[in-house]
Amino acid sequence: MAKFISKTDLLAWLEGLMKERTLAAPIKEEGVTRFAPVKKVADIVMDPGATDFSPKDWFFPPSETLFTVSKADGKTVITPRTMEKEAILFGLHPCDGLGVALMDLPFLAEPADASYAEKREKTTLVGLACRQSRPECFCTSLGSNPFDATYLDVLLIEAGGGYIVQSKTEKGQKLLASAKLTESNVETPAPPAVNTVPVEGLVAIAPHVFNDAFWTRLADRCIHCNMCAFVCPACYCFDIRDYVGKGGVVERVRSWESCQAAGFTKIAGGYTPRPTKAARLRQRFYHKFLYMPKQLGSIGCTGCGRCVRVCPVNIDIREIITTMQKIGAKVAVGAP
Amino acid sequence: MTMDLGQIIKEKAHELLASKKVECVLGYERATDGKTARPLFAYTPEETERFIFDETCVHGLAKFLLNWKDKSTAIVAKPCDVRSVNLLLQEKQLNRDKVFIMGVVCPGVAECSWDRVGPPQQRCNACPQHNPPVYDFLVGEPVPEKEPQNGVDPEVARIKAMTAAERRAFWNQQFDRCVRCYACRQACPGCYCTECFVDQVDPTWVGIRHSPADNHMWNTVRGFHLAGRCTQCGECQRVCPVNIPLMLVNDELTQEVGDKFAFQPGMDPSTLPPFATFKKDEHLGIG
Amino acid sequence: MPSARRSPFIPHTARLKESIDLTPDVKLFRMELEDEAVRKEFQYKPGQFAFVSAFGVGESPFGLASVAYQNDAVEVAVRRVGTVTAALHELEPGAIVGVRGPFGNYFPLEEYKGKNICIIGGGIGMAPLRPVIRTILDNRSNYGKLTVVIGSRSPADLVFASEYEGWGSQPDTRVELTVDRGDANWKGRVALIPAVVKEIHLSPENSVAIICGPPIMIRFVLVELKALGFAPHQIVTTLEAKMKCGLGKCARCNVGDKYVCQDGPVFSMDQIAGFLEQF
Numbered sequence: 001m002a003k004f005i006s007k008t009d010l011l012a013w014l015e016g017l018m019k020e021r022t023l024a025a026p027i028k029e030e031g032v033t034r035f036a037p038v039k040k041v042a043d044i045v046m047d048p049g050a051t052d053f054s055p056k057d058w059f060f061p062p063s064e065t066l067f068t069v070s071k072a073d074g075k076t077v078i079t080p081r082t083m084e085k086e087a088i089l090f091g092l093h094p095c096d097g098l099g100v101a102l103m104d105l106p107f108l109a110e111p112a113d114a115s116y117a118e119k120r121e122k123t124t125l126v127g128l129a130c131r132q133s134r135p136e137c138f139c140t141s142l143g144s145n146p147f148d149a150t151y152l153d154v155l156l157i158e159a160g161g162g163y164i165v166q167s168k169t170e171k172g173q174k175l176l177a178s179a180k181l182t183e184s185n186v187e188t189p190a191p192p193a194v195n196t197v198p199v200e201g202l203v204a205i206a207p208h209v210f211n212d213a214f215w216t217r218l219a220d221r222c223i224h225c226n227m228c229a230f231v232c233p234a235c236y237c238f239d240i241r242d243y244v245g246k247g248g249v250v251e252r253v254r255s256w257e258s259c260q261a262a263g264f265t266k267i268a269g270g271y272t273p274r275p276t277k278a279a280r281l282r283q284r285f286y287h288k289f290l291y292m293p294k295q296l297g298s299i300g301c302t303g304c305g306r307c308v309r310v311c312p313v314n315i316d317i318r319e320i321i322t323t324m325q326k327i328g329a330k331v332a333v334g335a336p
Numbered sequence: 337m338t339m340d341l342g343q344i345i346k347e348k349a350h351e352l353l354a355s356k357k358v359e360c361v362l363g364y365e366r367a368t369d370g371k372t373a374r375p376l377f378a379y380t381p382e383e384t385e386r387f388i389f390d391e392t393c394v395h396g397l398a399k400f401l402l403n404w405k406d407k408s409t410a411i412v413a414k415p416c417d418v419r420s421v422n423l424l425l426q427e428k429q430l431n432r433d434k435v436f437i438m439g440v441v442c443p444g445v446a447e448c449s450w451d452r453v454g455p456p457q458q459r460c461n462a463c464p465q466h467n468p469p470v471y472d473f474l475v476g477e478p479v480p481e482k483e484p485q486n487g488v489d490p491e492v493a494r495i496k497a498m499t500a501a502e503r504r505a506f507w508n509q510q511f512d513r514c515v516r517c518y519a520c521r522q523a524c525p526g527c528y529c530t531e532c533f534v535d536q537v538d539p540t541w542v543g544i545r546h547s548p549a550d551n552h553m554w555n556t557v558r559g560f561h562l563a564g565r566c567t568q569c570g571e572c573q574r575v576c577p578v579n580i581p582l583m584l585v586n587d588e589l590t591q592e593v594g595d596k597f598a599f600q601p602g603m604d605p606s607t608l609p610p611f612a613t614f615k616k617d618e619h620l621g622i623g
Numbered sequence: 624m625p626s627a628r629r630s631p632f633i634p635h636t637a638r639l640k641e642s643i644d645l646t647p648d649v650k651l652f653r654m655e656l657e658d659e660a661v662r663k664e665f666q667y668k669p670g671q672f673a674f675v676s677a678f679g680v681g682e683s684p685f686g687l688a689s690v691a692y693q694n695d696a697v698e699v700a701v702r703r704v705g706t707v708t709a710a711l712h713e714l715e716p717g718a719i720v721g722v723r724g725p726f727g728n729y730f731p732l733e734e735y736k737g738k739n740i741c742i743i744g745g746g747i748g749m750a751p752l753r754p755v756i757r758t759i760l761d762n763r764s765n766y767g768k769l770t771v772v773i774g775s776r777s778p779a780d781l782v783f784a785s786e787y788e789g790w791g792s793q794p795d796t797r798v799e800l801t802v803d804r805g806d807a808n809w810k811g812r813v814a815l816i817p818a819v820v821k822e823i824h825l826s827p828e829n830s831v832a833i834i835c836g837p838p839i840m841i842r843f844v845l846v847e848l849k850a851l852g853f854a855p856h857q858i859v860t861t862l863e864a865k866m867k868c869g870l871g872k873c874a875r876c877n878v879g880d881k882y883v884c885q886d887g888p889v890f891s892m893d894q895i896a897g898f899l900e901q902f
Contacts, residue, residue, distance in 0.1 A: 029513065030510075030513065030578070030579045031579045032513065032577070032578045032579055052577065053515075062515055062516075062546040063544070063545045063546040063547065134451075135369065135451055136369075136450065136451070217377070220375075220377040220400070220403060221374065221375040221376075221377065221400070223399070223519070223522040223523055223575070224522055225517050225518055225519030225521075225522040225523070225575065226516075226517040226518065226519070227517045227519050227575075227577050230515055230517050230577070231577065239544050241540075241543060241544050241545075243543060243545060253543075253544070253545050255516075255544040255545055255546060256515070256516075257544070258517075261518075261535070262535070263531075263535045263537075277403075308368075308450065309449075309450040309451075310450075310577050311450075312395070312519065312523060312574065312575040313374055313375055313395065314367040314368055314369075314372070314374035316367075316368040318368070319368055
């Protein structure tokens with residue numbers, strides 16, 4: 001027997017939750033599906049296929065005010081931005097759950113990013129299992145799978161005209177208290193098959209591929225926009241700048257930034273340790289495949305395939321992994 | 337398509353590399369989805385086997401010529417891409433001696449995105465230029481050109497008919513989605529400043545914040561910098577991850593420049609764009 | 624349930640006690656942290672850095688130019704090069720700035736006890752070296768010979784010039800000055816720093832060389848030190864990198880698998896040689 005919720009009851013449950021909490025879910029605007037606060041549940045894209053942008057939008061938004069600085073009675077007062085209501089992030093796929101877990105690594109490492117930590121504490125993750133995989137998906141190669149509930153508070157698996165409901169966390173259980181769940185003997189469907197990519201051993205061979213001409217050739221066609229980084233659930237680089245608003249109130253604002261930008265590492269005076277396009281392109285993959293594993297304990301990729309989909313010149317992370325493995329294997333047997 | 341354009345490109349590219357006439361041939365190969373195309377830089381005759389040409393070859397390759405300026409490069413260029421090459425020649429960004437133009441007689445290209453080949457592109461339907469205006473080698477048989485469609489583009493007309501407030505509201509809604517990835521700039525053959533105004537910090541012209549004011553600043557100034565220079569290749573709009581109708585900005589300005597100066601950018605490599613010239617006796621009806 | 628965590632991005636407020644012109648474009652900022660408890664906690668060692676905010680313009684990282692044990696003012700030397708530094712230069716005493724830190728590692732002076740120390744600083748690069756010199760002079764008997772080579776573009780650009788005489792008058796201590804271009808009053812050496820390093824023939828024996836300055840100066844000083852017989856582990860420098868957080872989070876200063884803000888900024892040349900990515 002499994003816990004079950006009908007499609008109508010699911011929407012009713014979400015609608016009820018919206019009264020007290022912010023509900024963020026996949027919403028489509030002008031053909032682009034992103035996680036955004038929901039105005040009415042009918043707007044939610046119930047089968048998001050993989051949103052164009054990742055759920056990091058919620059925890060680490062494109063732009064956010066970290067704190068404000070104002071003057072009161074001659075004193076300088078710094079006020080951090082805080083989150084008013086608890087929230088539900090709905091409709092993320094299992095790989096996106098892994099994405100959130102990866103985002104936790106830098107942001108929750110001590111000293112934790114307070115604004116991120118607060119959002120994580122106050123947000124419950126309600127995921128949707130994948131009905132289908134897409135050709136660019138490779139989540140199973142990175143330890144997740146289409147029905148993986150590991151990094152979610154609630155997982156819904158579509159079956160028998162509704163959803164099988166799974167929850168192992170306290171947060172999830174608490175949220176489900178208001179859901180109209182029934183006991184059902186509907187069978188759990190088989191998860192969809194997912195393409196695989198040879199990730200195993202990548203961290204070990206990565207240092208040997210660093211100076212290969214492959215990166216220069218790949219950078220030939222890279223246009224060095226920031227899209228791969230912006231849609232990535234695990235890319236977390238940022239910039240911080242000040243804004244002065246009405247009444248002289250200063251806002252310190254954090255915005256997405258990416259290692260692909262030429263100015264990313266340029267210091268005042270003009271020096272940059274990464275002056276070539278190839279060095280910048282390589283940085284993105286080395287950060288994911290070598291530096292993150294060494295510093296934070298995990299490869300910085302979920303296999304969601306968003307970067308593959310969004311790239312206008314087909315820089316394909318799967319092809320890069322495969323090529324790195326091939327080059328690495330040659331180095332390992334001592335070939336030139 | 338009656339001729340196999342891909343085969344012609346392969347053979348010519350092979351010859352150019354084998355004879356060392358060029359160091360690199362820039363064209364298209366099949367992407368990893370098995371359906372669409374991606375740019376290919378071939379450095380050896382062997383690599384030319386990978387070249388293709390069909391309706392999925394949407395990318396404008398002219399911008400890639402700026403990867404280097406000292407290397408002789410052959411480029412597979414559709415007529416709109418040739419216009420972009422011309423723009424770069426006009427503006428002294430390229431050395432004509434170093435560029436070998438393999439101009440393709442263009443049958444029009446399709447709406448392509450990852451794993452999907454869609455219907456023919458709108459811009460190709462209206463395009464009056466199917467034969468490359470300049471080339472060193474012609475890929476395909478010349479076709480008679482359609483009569484250029486006179487009059488205002490219906491989308492541009494729609495925008496122009498709006499009140500200022502309506503237009504502001506329309507663009508605010510579009511630009512609000514901008515995530516400032518600058519893919520539009522990166523893909524644009526006309527955007528090649530060593531340091532873009534948006535990246536300058538001293539002084540800071542545009543903030544990093546994804547806010548209506550900053551987004552508007554970026555998107556409108558980007559458009560203005562291309563006034564009279566945009567070759568209408570459509571790359572900015574194609575690469576935009578949030579589907580902002582950027583070509584509408586460009587088209588409106590192209591129309592303005594066309595009306596005022598009877599100029600179409602990139603049609604030949606020698607005529608400078610209006611804003612790169614100055615005539616003392618010129619009266620624009622302003623000031 | 625309000626989060627009790629303090630955001631590591633929130634700076635401590637500090638009052639600008641004094642801003643002293645060191646050169647035409649460098650000022651020394653003496654700042655006093657407003658909160659007394661914070662003042663006590665704000666302990667740091669030579670080589671560490673902090674972010675200083677000009678609220679409304681932004682914040683930038685600066686090497687700490689003071690020694691924590693000597694006074695209650697936190698000092699940084701600020702060269703006017705960008706928007707934040709220009710805004711800081713405009714501030715009058717009494718102004719409120721933000722201070723976040725200290726961050727990074729430090730020069731391992733404990734390990735250098737008993738050794739001869741050669742300090743080579745170019746321009747504003749003297750700022751993080753000043754607390755090294757002070758610490759050594761305050762504990763003079765713990766160290767061997769101290770040689771300080773200081774260079775700048777012109778005599779007017781010598782940072783901390785008023786302190787050189789005091790340093791040079793200490794036992795077993797010599798200060799060697801040089802400028803790229805002299806002026807009417809300059810009677811001293813006109814030479815590039817690497818040439819001085821060669822000229823004074825620094826001995827590598829039982830020595831450590833600490834270098835800080837522009838990348839080009841460091842590169843050529845390294846050539847000379849190598850020629851004199853200094854091994855990579857005997858040469859220590861601080862790396863300057865773009866930084867926004869100091870917390871290993873923004874990933875800007877990531878070079879190879881190192882974060883300059885956390886693993887550095889102080890590195891020995893043998894460490895740098897082992898970097899995957901060349902700096």
